[in-house]
Structure formats: C-alpha cells, structure tokens
Amino acid sequence: MKQRTIDLVPDSIRVRSQAGVVAGRYVAALLIAIALMVVTVTHSRLVLDRAHKRLRVAEEQADLVLSAEAKADQLRFRLDDTRDQIRRYRLIATPLEVSRVIATITNELPSSATLDRIDLFAGSRRTNRSARSRGISDEDGPAPRILSGELSGFAATDQEVAEIVARLEALGLFKQVGLNFSRTRPMRGRGAREFRISFRIDMDVEYDVVDRARPELQASQEGAHDVQ
Numbered sequence: 234m235k236q237r238t239i240d241l242v243p244d245s246i247r248v249r250s251q252a253g254v255v256a257g258r259y260v261a262a263l264l265i266a267i268a269l270m271v272v273t274v275t276h277s278r279l280v281l282d283r284a285h286k287r288l289r290v291a292e293e294q295a296d297l298v299l300s301a302e303a304k305a306d307q308l309r310f311r312l313d314d315t316r317d318q319i320r321r322y323r324l325i326a327t328p329l330e331v332s333r334v335i336a337t338i339t340n341e342l343p344s345s346a347t348l349d350r351i352d353l354f355a356g357s358r359r360t361n362r363s364a365r366s367r368g369i370s371d372e373d374g375p376a377p378r379i380l381s382g383e384l385s386g387f388a389a390t391d392q393e394v395a396e397i398v399a400r401l402e403a404l405g406l407f408k409q410v411g412l413n414f415s416r417t418r419p420m421r422g423r424g425a426r427e428f429r430i431s432f433r434i435d436m437d438v439e440y441d442v443v444d445r446a447r448p449e450l451q452a453s454q455e456g457a458h459d460v461q
Contacts, residue, residue, distance in 0.1 A: 327355065327380070328440050338384065341400040343393045348386040355380045355436065378436035383413070387425045391415055394428045406440070407432040 335351060342348065356379065388394045394415050401407040413429040 327378075327436055328438065329380075329434070329436070329442075333442060334380070334382070334434065337404065337406065338401070341397065341404070342386075343388065343396055346386060346388040346393055346397060348384060350383075350385040352383045352385075353380060354382070380434040380436050382432050382434070384430040384432075385428070387418070387420055387427055389425065391426055394426055394430075397428075398430060401430070401432060406434060408435060409433045 331353060334353070338351065339348065384397075388397070394412065398410055398412055401410045410430065410432045413431055415426050415428045417424050418427040419425070
C-alpha cells in the first residue's frame with residue numbers, strides 16, 4: 234500500500250516560496266525583455282550608423298556630380314567662346330598671304346615681261362541681284378570676300394601679254410582675269426607693249442599652298458587651288 238505524502242511545510246512558508254518563484258519568473262522575463270530591447274537598440278543604432286555612412290557617401294557623390302556638371306558647363310562655355318572666336322577670325326583672316334599671291338604672279342611672267350606695279354584691294358562685295366535670283370540669295374548673310382588686283386607692266390609683244398592672261402586663268406586661283414589695255418610704248422629706245430591686267434581672288438575658299446621648288450610637299454586634296 235502506498236503512503237500519502239505528508240507536507241510539513243507551513244502555509245506561510247509555502248506561500249512565500251510560491252511568491253518567490255513568481256517574482257523570479259517576472260525578473261527573468263524582465264531581464265529577457267531588457268536584453269531584447271538592448272539588442273534591438275544596438276541593431277537600430279548599427280542600422281542608423283550605416284544609413285548615415287551611406288548618406289555621407291551619397292552626399293559626396295552628389296557633390297562630385299555637381300562639381301563635374303559645373304566643370305562641364307565651364308568647358309562648354311569655353312568651347313562655345315572658342316568656336317565664336319574661330320568663326321570671327323575666319324571672317325577677317327585671309328586664306329592666302331599677299332606675298333604668296335605676288336610670288337605666284339611673278340612666277341607666271343614670261344622671261345621678257347616685267348611688272349611695273351601691282352595693286353591689291355581686299356574687301357567684301359555683294360553682287361546686285363536680279364528679279365530671278367531675288368528669292369535665292371540671302372542679303373542677311375555675310376558678303377563674299379574678294380581680293381581685287383591689277384597688274385601693270387611691259388612685255389615684248391601682244392602674244393606675251395595674252396600668254397600672261399592665259400597662264401593666270403589656267404591656275405584656277407585668279408578669277409575674272411581681264412586685259413584692261415595693251416598699247417605700244419617706247420622703252421629704252423625700243424618699242425614695248427604696256428599692259429594692265431585685272432583679276433579677282435575668292436577669299437572665302439581654302440587653298441592648298443604648293444611650293445613649286447619642292448613638289449613632294451604638294452597636297453593631294455582634290456579640287457584645291459594651287460598657290461606658289
């Protein structure tokens with residue numbers, strides 16, 4: 234037969250013991266809650282620190298982007314200014330040196346011909362438009378730049394004068410080459426033909442300068458005019 238368990242602990246002690254167990258459970262639960270809160274706060278702080286770091290990196294990258302955009306705007310402004318300067322320079326600069334033009338003319342003279350005077354006039358000229366071309370040309374655009382010139386000199390015969398005109402026309406550089414006059418004039422006790430030749434050169438065309446003494450330097454660009 235089984236014997237009954239006899240509890241000799243007083244009720245006051247039993248109640249106190251149960252209260253201690255309950256209090257211990259509350260304390261344990263509170264400690265666990267505090268630990269969870271500490272872990273949560275620590276994790277939140279770490280996340281916040283990472284977010285602050287990412288924010289600083291993003292701000293630095295944004296500053297770099299803004300700085301790059303500012304530099305790009307400055308470079309774009311400088312590029313536009315440089316292009317404008319180049320455009321204005323091309324409007325006033327001549328594509329040919331006057332000394333090259335004079336050298337070209339003297340190289341084309343026959344051996345017996347001499348020049349007495351060379352007059353060159355540079356400027357912009359706009360041709361008068363007819364009724365047909367009035368709707369085609371643009372008066373608001375820049376006028377074409379023309380170098381006008383006149384040659385005065387002496388040659389032995391009219392044939393040599395005509396040869397000078399033909400040679401200048403054959404170069405392709407001189408336009409509207411014309412003989413103003415050719416007349417006989419005594420020179421050193423002999424008769425000679427005094428002449429005056431006029432021409433024009435288009436200054437809005439790019440030319441390839443060719444040194445006749447060094448043919449290996451000739452440019453191979455198609456359609457370019459040669460200037461000695």
